[in-house]
Amino acid sequence: MAIKVLVVDDSSFFRRRVTEILNQDPELEVIDTANNGKEAVEKAAKIKPDVITMDVEMPVLDGISAVKQIMKASPIPILMFSSLTHHGASATFDALDAGALDFLPKKFEDIARDKEEAIRLLQQKVKEIGRRRISRFSRPIAAPIEKQNLRKTSVASSSNDFNVQRKKTSDIRASGKKYKLVAIGTSTGGPVALQSILTQLPSNFPHPILLIQHMPAAFTPAFAIRLNTLCKIKVKEAENGETLKPGVAYLAPGGKQMLVEGRGAQKIRIYEDDGARVTYKPSVDITFASAAKSYNDSVLAVVLTGMGADGRDGARLLKQAGSKIWVQDEKTCVVYGMPQAVANAGLAEANIPLPDVATRIVREVGCG
Incomplete structure (x- = not known):
């Protein structure tokens, strides 16, 4: 079954471009788009996509505020798109604090050798975060230290690479x-x-x-x-x-x-x-x-x-x-x-x- 994606951006050109790229991959399906954060919040609740791609700067409701509302109401994996500026970078990290899982620059060709590699990178990122369960991200784990409320529990590994039962951190001594x-x-x-x-x-x-x-x-x-x-x-x-x-x-x-x-x-x-x-x-x-x-x-x-x-x-x-x-x-x-x-x-x-x-x-x- 294809991973269902909601594409959010105030630029119709960028929405079409991202939609075309994602739909080229048979494992991905763009099921709807939104042109601002308010629409994104409403459509996320209604259509329940597996992944959302979200612009940072938008009218009516910006991407950071939209991420906060979505993560509070019904957490969904979110990939942010940001401009290559200092302000854009700072806003992107705010979005990650709010619960977004990852980001790409809006000119994502800038981090790839060629157009085809950029397309593969976007498709792969959307697929990877779309496969993750989102419940543990409903509370941001990257808040400043005085606001942190990190879990202190020991979690047994689901990987077969480690056969020894993990001990609680408090029980593990330095080597x-x-x-x-x-x-x-x-x-x-x-x-x-x-x-x-x-x-x-x-x-x-x-x-x-x-x-x-x-x-x-x-x-x-x-x-x-x-x-x-x-x-x-x-x-x-x-x-x-x-x-x-x-x-x-x-x-x-x-x-x-x-x-x-x-x-x-x-x-x-x-x-x-x-x-x-x-x-x-x-x-x-x-x-x-x-x-x-x-x-x-x-x-x-x-x-x-x-x-x-x-x-x-x-x-x-x-x-x-x-x-x-x-x-x-x-x-x-x-x-x-x-x-x-x-x-x-x-x-x-x-x-x-x-x-x-x-x-x-x-x-x-x-x-x-």
Whole structure:
């Protein structure tokens, strides 16, 4: 049965374009459109689509307000479309806080090599979020820390990759391993996941943190600023040549690759990657591989929600060097692709629900 989609945008041209693209895929069916947020709320309640694509800026009722009303009344997976501006990026993150699952720039060709790849990306994102159960997203999990109400329960994995019954986080002791770096890679659903983790880290966090999030270049500066405002640790967009410092999280710039180089006083290298061989810019694999070379066995790496398998090859190199790899569990992922690839390769030592990741990290590195 095809995934049913409601397309919402105040531009008739964009509604037609998105409808045509989605209907090219036999697994997708656009069953209706709406030209503002008010119509979207009404039609969502009436026709109950499996997925909604939603513009951020619209008349009558904007996309953020529409997301809030839809998630309160009857939660439905929502993919946001946003303009490539700082304001558009900030509004998009507000929509994710409100309960939207993922986003794309309105000019989504800007994050693909060609038109055909852009079409496939849109279709795949809609299918992936359309397959997820939405009930757990009815309450935003990415609100600022003082507003968080994260679940503290232990959830048994539905994946066959982990045969050991998961213990409660409070019962799990630190391994005693010594670390010098934490590295976190993610894609679809990542902004919400990263925000929920980073806002729980204490100001005395003892190591630098590398953040690799698949995201267009126009969005990473606004995302770094947002995180820095909400977090006790410092969060910034990584700059070429800067030395890694404890208690600072470095977000890889969109559209570029981030490496860590050197030993003892490791520095970040940011570079343009025009190679057709690498799909993701930034790439989790590339950053993880550089961390394995520079830090050897002193890395705690975490792979969160996301499509595809980026991070698996880099995690293998980290594992071979003696570092530790964790993944987010299937139940709390928006898309269980990247974590599953790492788990299926036998590289993950722990399979952790998102609400427990921060607590586990703090305990493992010895600052809580």
